[in-house]
Each structure stands twice: as C-alpha cells, then as structure tokens.
Amino acid sequence: MVSPLHSNGRAQLREEKAVTSIGDLALKPDLRPELLLKLSGKLQTTLELSQLLEIFFEEIQQAVLVDGLTFAHSANNLLISQGKNSPHSVSYRLQTQQDYMGDLTFHRSTRFREHELANLEGLLTTLVYPMRNALRYYEALAAAFRDPLTGAGNRVALDKTLSREVELAKRHGQQLSVLMIDLDHFKQVNDEFGHSMGDKVLKDAADCMTACIRQTDMCFRYGGEEFLVMLSSADQAGALRIAERIRMSISDMTFENAKGKLQVTTSIGCATLRGIDNTDSLVQRADTALYEAKHGGRNRVISDADTAFTESERV
Incomplete structure (x- = not known):
C-alpha cells in the first residue's frame, strides 16, 4: 500500500497487486504498461x-520529472537521497498489511x-x-x-570498520580516536545479582554509550564487559570529553532487583591515531x-598521553 503523507491523491496496492483509487473522483495513473513492466524488472x-x-x-x-527523492526509515536509522532537494515536495508511506517500509519524499x-x-x-x-x-x-x-x-557492533564489524576508518583517516589527514571501556567489577554483578541483571547492565550500558556519542561514532562490544567506541574526526581533547x-552517565545509572540496588562504574582508556x-x-x-x-583505582578516564608520561616516570 502507498499512503500519501502530504498530498491529496491516494493509491492502494492490494494483495493481488492491482492499483485501485480511493474515492470515485481520484485520478487514475496514466502509465504505459511497458514502462511499468520495464521498471518492475x-x-x-x-x-x-x-x-x-x-x-x-x-x-x-x-513518466514524471522529479529533481530528487529522499528515503527515510527511522527504525533502521536509514536516510538515503538521490538527486537534489527542491522547494516543493510530496511524501508517501510505503507499507503492506504486515510491513512498514519507510517514507519516500x-x-x-x-x-x-x-x-x-x-x-x-x-x-x-x-x-x-x-x-x-x-530492507529484509x-x-x-x-x-x-x-x-x-547489547545491539552494539560485534568483533567482525569492529575489525572491518576500524581498518577502513584508520586507512581513511590517514589518507585524508583526519583525526580518529578510540575508547576502550570496561565495566568495573562486573563479575561481582553476576555473582551477587544474577546473570539476568548482568545482561541488563551490559545492554543498558551499551545504550548509554550510544546515547553519549555522535551519529558518526560507533560502539562495539569488544568482549565480555569490554566495549570499544570509535570516534571519527575526534582529537584527544574531544575524545576525552566524550569519554568523561x-x-x-553510566555512573548515574541505577539498577534494582529483588537482591537490592546496584550502581556500576567504568574505567576508560583513550588513544588517538598517530601516523x-x-x-x-x-x-x-x-x-x-x-x-x-x-x-589507578577505576572509575576514571586515562589517555594514551597519560600512560606515556607514566612510563617515562617509571624509567
């Protein structure tokens, strides 16, 4: 079914794939059958x-001259454009009886x-x-x-994405930083509050990380209770601000079940790409x-520059 969001004309696709107008006065499409056949193919x-x-x-x-089109599907975080935007627009919702397939403008x-x-x-x-x-x-x-x-990227996604982003950052002289994040004393969460609580902590912590970063950044589950956040176009100062x-944000979260209340903290390591x-x-x-x-005591952020300074002190 094609449902218009901002127009007066309407058309409906039935299960037998026949187009029927809604309303006796609605105009019917005037399209050559060979055009529809070619397009469908x-x-x-x-x-x-x-x-x-x-x-x-x-x-x-x-059949119809248009300057551009924009497809949006919020659930999948999709926004795809062809051509260019212009002052006038008309939008339609694409759907069947079972599936919503986004909005097309x-x-x-x-x-x-x-x-x-x-x-x-x-x-x-x-x-x-x-x-x-x-879409499927x-x-x-x-x-x-x-x-x-957690819904975060997995290790396969991390390996593919980080390799590509490191190469692009070096080629174009752009900044790139990563955060390695570990939930402090996570084993105690599982031992004292149960694995279902542990799963909730992991999921909510991942959601919290995603809410704290920009749309251009990405969060991956590195393994167990460790996550890696990739920060595009972020220098050390910007990465440290996001890490903090x-x-x-995670330290402000509160969890509760029959065994009591729980708060968790994180330790974060930050590194910025070098040549x-x-x-x-x-x-x-x-x-x-x-x-x-x-x-150093957990619940803190340390950068690779800090570790270099610490190592020189030890020497």
Whole structure:
C-alpha cells in the first residue's frame, strides 16, 4: 500500500497487486504498461537499498520529472537521497498489511499536478515489494554484524570498520580516536545479582554509550564487559570529553532487583591515531590506557598521553 503523507491523491496496492483509487473522483495513473513492466524488472535486479532507489529515481523520469527523492526509515536509522532537494515536495508511506517500509519524499522546483501525483502513486506500487525484500536483506546483514545482547557492533564489524576508518583517516589527514571501556567489577554483578541483571547492565550500558556519542561514532562490544567506541574526526581533547560524558552517565545509572540496588562504574582508556599506527597499535594503546585507569583505582578516564608520561616516570 502507498499512503500519501502530504498530498491529496491516494493509491492502494492490494494483495493481488492491482492499483485501485480511493474515492470515485481520484485520478487514475496514466502509465504505459511497458514502462511499468520495464521498471518492475529492473527493480528485481538488486537487494542493495541505495542502488534500488537509484534505479527507481532514474526510471521514473520517463513518466514524471522529479529533481530528487529522499528515503527515510527511522527504525533502521536509514536516510538515503538521490538527486537534489527542491522547494516543493510530496511524501508517501510505503507499507503492506504486515510491513512498514519507510517514507519516500519526492522533490521538485515546481508544484506537482494532480495527474503527476496519480502517476507517481502508480509507479510507487512497483517499488513496494522490492523495497520490502531489500530492507529484509539489509536487516539480515546488520544482524550479522551486531552483538545480539547489547545491539552494539560485534568483533567482525569492529575489525572491518576500524581498518577502513584508520586507512581513511590517514589518507585524508583526519583525526580518529578510540575508547576502550570496561565495566568495573562486573563479575561481582553476576555473582551477587544474577546473570539476568548482568545482561541488563551490559545492554543498558551499551545504550548509554550510544546515547553519549555522535551519529558518526560507533560502539562495539569488544568482549565480555569490554566495549570499544570509535570516534571519527575526534582529537584527544574531544575524545576525552566524550569519554568523561560516558563515564559520568553510566555512573548515574541505577539498577534494582529483588537482591537490592546496584550502581556500576567504568574505567576508560583513550588513544588517538598517530601516523605510524595501524589498527592493532591504536587499540593496544587504548587498552594500555584502560589498564592504567583500572590500576589507578577505576572509575576514571586515562589517555594514551597519560600512560606515556607514566612510563617515562617509571624509567
């Protein structure tokens, strides 16, 4: 079904894939059958969302000229654009009886006429099921790179993402920092409050970390009660500010079950990319800083610069 959010025309895709107008006076699409057949065939050639929308954007120009389109799916944190934004727009919700597949907005410098809206809605009916399949494929891929308990990225996702970001940061001369985060005395949480409480602490702590970072940053579960946060375009000072925000936010959280109330703290090690770094050396320096934070009494943030100073003192 294609439901308009900001237009007067409406069209509906029934299970038999027939388009019916809602209302006797609604305009019917005026589209060549061979255009719909060609468009439907091309949309079946990919499961990649960006490519699917690119094909749709290019092919519909034969029936309705549009300057650009924007696809949004808030649950999957997706925002994909083709072409350019313009002053006038019309938005539609894509859905079947079982699935919501996001909102699609068309942009144009001039207003859409009624017969153009009818044609857009007819064209959209060819997109509904390919979009559903592409979203399911996207969600399956995302699940393969996500820790099932916390929703943070897993080690496979970390290895792929961090390697790419280190390479890009070096190539373009950009800053990159990582935080190694450990929940203090986590074994005691499991021993004294039970594993279900331990699972809740891990999940809520991961949610808290994600809420403290920017959209360009990423949180990964490194293993057990350890997490790694990758901070794009963040120098040491910026990384330390975010680390302190995470530390304070987690320490403010309160958990409770039949065995009583619980508060947890974190120790955080911070490292910023250097010219000679690779992914292993960057993570190792953050891990060393984390060790110093735990060795120094826990519930604190230590940077790799601090550990270098401490090591020189020891020498």
